[in-house]
Amino acid sequence: MLSPDKVSAHADEDWENAGAGDTIDVERLVAVVRRQWRIVAVCMGIFAILGLVYILTAVPKYTASTSVLIDRGNSQIANQMQASVAAALPIEDDASVLSEVELFKSDSIGLAVVDKLKLLDIPEFTSPARSPISMLRSLLNFRTWFASDDVAADDIDTLRHNAADKIVADMDVDRIGRSYALSISYTSTSPELASKIATSIAEAYLVDKLNSKYDATRRASEWLQERIDELKQKALDSDLAVQKFRTAHGLLSTGGQYQLLSDQQLSELTTQLIGAQADTARARAKYERVKSIIDNKRTDAIVTDVLDNSISNDLRKKYLEASKLEAEISARLGPDHVQAVRLRSEMAEYQRLMFEELNRIAESYQSELQVAQTREKSLQDSVTQASSVTAAAGETQVQLRELERTADTYRNLYQTFLARFQEATQQQSFPITDARIITRAQVPTAPSAPKKPLILALAMALGAAFGGAIGAFREYRDRFFRTGEQVRDVLSLEYIGHVPAIDAKEAGSGNKDPESVRGLQNGNGITNYVVNHPLSAFAETMRSAKIAVDMENTSTRCKVIGVISCLPGEGKSTIAVNLAQLLAMQGSRTLLIDADLRNPGATRAIGRHAEQGILEVLLEGRPLKDVLLLDNKTKLAFLPAVVKRRVPHSSDLLSSSIMVNMLDELKAHFDYIVLDLPPLGPVVDARAISPMLDASLAVIEWGRTSRRVVRTTFAVQPEVMQKCIGVVLNKVDTEKLKLYRSYGSGEYYYNRYSAYYHEA
Incomplete structure (x- = not known):
C-alpha cells in the first residue's frame, strides 16, 4: 500500500x-520514430x-505541344470590313477562356482529328487495352464469338467515338498564365504521332470556330428573313389603320403633325385670350393711374397722354409761370398784394382747366378698358366652348396616338431587322476567326513519361x-507496460525495477543434486540467476524488492511475502524463486512456498523430483520437516506443491485455519516466507490468502500484458493490492527499452549506471 x-x-x-498534455510532446514523437x-x-x-x-x-510516352491564341484583333478587323456593330463575342473573363478549353475536349474536335489523320487505321486507337479485366470482359462477350468479319456501320461509329475519347483522355489543355493563349499537349507512345495529333487538334479547333460562326450567321439570316417578312406586313397594316382613322375623324396636316380642328382652334383662341387679358390689364392700369391723380388733385403727376396733349402742356406752362411770378411778388410785396391775389386766382383757374382735361383723358381710358373687357369675355366664352369640344374628342386622340405608336414601333423594328440582315449577310462573306496558331507542335526528342x-x-x-x-x-x-512511469501513472503503485529477459543458454545449465532427494534442482539456470550473477541488474531489482518489504513492515519479525501476477506466464514463479534465493543468500532464514495448487510453476522449476508437498501437510497432516526441500548452497527451504489430482477447493484450502496455523508455526523458524501465489485473473486463491500476507509483490510481463487488463484485475483485488509494495517488470528487452525512455526518467540514464552491473 x-x-x-x-x-x-x-x-x-x-x-x-x-499540463504537458496540452502541447505536442516532441520527445514522445521522436521516441515513436525511433521505435518504428x-x-x-x-x-x-x-x-x-x-x-x-x-x-x-x-512504356515511354512522348508529349507534343502547340499553342493557340484567342486573337481579338481579327474580330475587330472583320467588324470594320463588315461595318457591323455586332462583333464576335470577345473573351474578357476566365469563364470564356474555360469555355474555349472545354471546346477542345468536345466530340466535334476529336472526331475531326480522327477522320483527318485516319486514326482508325492505327492499332493504338482500335485495339482494346490488354489488361486482365478487359480480356476477361471480351471473353465473356458471347456475341463476338459468332460475329462476322464485316464491320457494321454502327461498329465503325463506335470505333470513331472511342478513338475520339482516347484523344480527349491523352490531351491536356491549359491556359498560359493570365493571357488569352492556350497550350494544347498530346501524349502518345509515338513522338511523330503525338506531333501530328497536337497540330491537327489546333487546326480542327480553328475550322470548328469558322464553321460554328458560319452556321450561326446562316441561322441568324434565315431567322431574320422570316421576321422581316412578318414585320413588313405588320408595318403596312398599322400604317393603313392610322390613315383610315385620320380619314374617319377628319384629321388635317399642320406642320407635319395631325390634329383635330377643335385642338387647333383651342390653341389659337387660347393665344388670343392671353393677349386680350394683357390688354385689359394694361387699360385698367392706365385708368386707375389717371383716376388716382384726379382724386388726389396732384398737379405734379405725369401721365403719358398728358405729355402728348398740347392743351394740357399750355395750361401747365401758364400755371407754372403764374406760380413763379406770384412767389416773387409775395416775397417782395407780401402775399396780400393785389397782384399776388390776382395771380393766385389765375393759378386756380389754370388748375381747374388742367383737371378737366385729365377727366377727358380718364374717360377715354375707361372706354378702352370697357372694350378690352368685352373682348376678353368674348374670347373666354370661345375658349370654354372649344375646350368642351376638345374634351369630348379626347378618346379619339388617345386612339390616334396608340395607332401612331404601334405604326412607329413596327416601322423601327422593320428597319432594325433590315440592317441586321445586311450585317449577317456580310458576315457570311468574311470567314475570319478570332483564333490563330502561334506555336506549332514539334516532334519530341525525349519521353515525357x-x-x-x-x-x-x-x-x-x-x-x-x-x-x-x-x-x-x-x-x-502497444498498450503494454514499458516504463516505470507508466506503472506509476496507470496503477498508482511503486515501481521496484525491471528484470531483463534472460536466455536459458546464457543463464547456464544450473545445478542438480542427484545424491539427495531433498535438495533443489535448478535445471535451466534461470531459477538461481541471482546466485550465479549477484551483481546483475536482475539481482539488483530483487534487492530493491527486499528493501521495499523491509521498509513496509519494519516491526514484523517474520515477513510473509506473496508474489502475484495478473495472467499466467508472466514469470511470477521465476521472480519468486530468485527473490527467495537472494534473501537466503544474504543470510536470512527464508522459506519459499509454492501456493499455486493448480499450476505449480515453482515446483516444476526447482522441485520436480518432490513426492510430497503442501497438500500433504494441509490435508494429511504430514510434518513440515518431511516435505521441505533445501538448497545446499544458499540454505533456501522450499515447500513444493505436488499435485497428483485436481484440487477443487484450493481457495478454501489456502484460507483455512490449517494454513493459518502452518504459517504461524513457520514464522517462528524463518525470517522471510515467500509465497508463489496463483495469478489474480483466472482464480481467487491469492485473494483468499491475502489476509495472511504482510506484503505482496506484483510481477508484470514487459511488452506483453495489457495495461487495461492489469488495471482492471488489480482494481477488483483491493485486499491484495493494499499490501502491494510495488511492481516488477519482467522479461524486459533492454535494447528496446532504450526506445521508450524519456528525458529525466530512470530508463534515460540506464546506460550511465549500467556499468555497476556485471552479468558474468
Missing part, C-alpha cells in the same frame, strides 16, 4: 503530465523496388506513408 507521501507525489506527477523507423524504412524500400520495377517496365525521379520519390513517399500507418497502428496497439 502506498504511503500518503507517495500518493501526493503521484498526484503532483499526474498534474504535471496533465525500421518498419517505415522497410516499407519505403519495398515501395522503392516496386517503383523501380514500374520504371523499368513502363514515366518521370523516373518523380515516380521513385512518390513510391518512397507512399512507402513512408504506408510504413507510418503500420507504425501508428503498432503504437496504437
Whole structure:
C-alpha cells in the first residue's frame, strides 16, 4: 500500500503530465520514430523496388505541344470590313477562356482529328487495352464469338467515338498564365504521332470556330428573313389603320403633325385670350393711374397722354409761370398784394382747366378698358366652348396616338431587322476567326513519361506513408507496460525495477543434486540467476524488492511475502524463486512456498523430483520437516506443491485455519516466507490468502500484458493490492527499452549506471 507521501507525489506527477498534455510532446514523437523507423524504412524500400520495377517496365510516352491564341484583333478587323456593330463575342473573363478549353475536349474536335489523320487505321486507337479485366470482359462477350468479319456501320461509329475519347483522355489543355493563349499537349507512345495529333487538334479547333460562326450567321439570316417578312406586313397594316382613322375623324396636316380642328382652334383662341387679358390689364392700369391723380388733385403727376396733349402742356406752362411770378411778388410785396391775389386766382383757374382735361383723358381710358373687357369675355366664352369640344374628342386622340405608336414601333423594328440582315449577310462573306496558331507542335526528342525521379520519390513517399500507418497502428496497439512511469501513472503503485529477459543458454545449465532427494534442482539456470550473477541488474531489482518489504513492515519479525501476477506466464514463479534465493543468500532464514495448487510453476522449476508437498501437510497432516526441500548452497527451504489430482477447493484450502496455523508455526523458524501465489485473473486463491500476507509483490510481463487488463484485475483485488509494495517488470528487452525512455526518467540514464552491473 502506498504511503500518503507517495500518493501526493503521484498526484503532483499526474498534474504535471496533465499540463504537458496540452502541447505536442516532441520527445514522445521522436521516441515513436525511433521505435518504428525500421518498419517505415522497410516499407519505403519495398515501395522503392516496386517503383523501380514500374520504371523499368513502363512504356515511354512522348508529349507534343502547340499553342493557340484567342486573337481579338481579327474580330475587330472583320467588324470594320463588315461595318457591323455586332462583333464576335470577345473573351474578357476566365469563364470564356474555360469555355474555349472545354471546346477542345468536345466530340466535334476529336472526331475531326480522327477522320483527318485516319486514326482508325492505327492499332493504338482500335485495339482494346490488354489488361486482365478487359480480356476477361471480351471473353465473356458471347456475341463476338459468332460475329462476322464485316464491320457494321454502327461498329465503325463506335470505333470513331472511342478513338475520339482516347484523344480527349491523352490531351491536356491549359491556359498560359493570365493571357488569352492556350497550350494544347498530346501524349502518345509515338513522338511523330503525338506531333501530328497536337497540330491537327489546333487546326480542327480553328475550322470548328469558322464553321460554328458560319452556321450561326446562316441561322441568324434565315431567322431574320422570316421576321422581316412578318414585320413588313405588320408595318403596312398599322400604317393603313392610322390613315383610315385620320380619314374617319377628319384629321388635317399642320406642320407635319395631325390634329383635330377643335385642338387647333383651342390653341389659337387660347393665344388670343392671353393677349386680350394683357390688354385689359394694361387699360385698367392706365385708368386707375389717371383716376388716382384726379382724386388726389396732384398737379405734379405725369401721365403719358398728358405729355402728348398740347392743351394740357399750355395750361401747365401758364400755371407754372403764374406760380413763379406770384412767389416773387409775395416775397417782395407780401402775399396780400393785389397782384399776388390776382395771380393766385389765375393759378386756380389754370388748375381747374388742367383737371378737366385729365377727366377727358380718364374717360377715354375707361372706354378702352370697357372694350378690352368685352373682348376678353368674348374670347373666354370661345375658349370654354372649344375646350368642351376638345374634351369630348379626347378618346379619339388617345386612339390616334396608340395607332401612331404601334405604326412607329413596327416601322423601327422593320428597319432594325433590315440592317441586321445586311450585317449577317456580310458576315457570311468574311470567314475570319478570332483564333490563330502561334506555336506549332514539334516532334519530341525525349519521353515525357514515366518521370523516373518523380515516380521513385512518390513510391518512397507512399512507402513512408504506408510504413507510418503500420507504425501508428503498432503504437496504437502497444498498450503494454514499458516504463516505470507508466506503472506509476496507470496503477498508482511503486515501481521496484525491471528484470531483463534472460536466455536459458546464457543463464547456464544450473545445478542438480542427484545424491539427495531433498535438495533443489535448478535445471535451466534461470531459477538461481541471482546466485550465479549477484551483481546483475536482475539481482539488483530483487534487492530493491527486499528493501521495499523491509521498509513496509519494519516491526514484523517474520515477513510473509506473496508474489502475484495478473495472467499466467508472466514469470511470477521465476521472480519468486530468485527473490527467495537472494534473501537466503544474504543470510536470512527464508522459506519459499509454492501456493499455486493448480499450476505449480515453482515446483516444476526447482522441485520436480518432490513426492510430497503442501497438500500433504494441509490435508494429511504430514510434518513440515518431511516435505521441505533445501538448497545446499544458499540454505533456501522450499515447500513444493505436488499435485497428483485436481484440487477443487484450493481457495478454501489456502484460507483455512490449517494454513493459518502452518504459517504461524513457520514464522517462528524463518525470517522471510515467500509465497508463489496463483495469478489474480483466472482464480481467487491469492485473494483468499491475502489476509495472511504482510506484503505482496506484483510481477508484470514487459511488452506483453495489457495495461487495461492489469488495471482492471488489480482494481477488483483491493485486499491484495493494499499490501502491494510495488511492481516488477519482467522479461524486459533492454535494447528496446532504450526506445521508450524519456528525458529525466530512470530508463534515460540506464546506460550511465549500467556499468555497476556485471552479468558474468
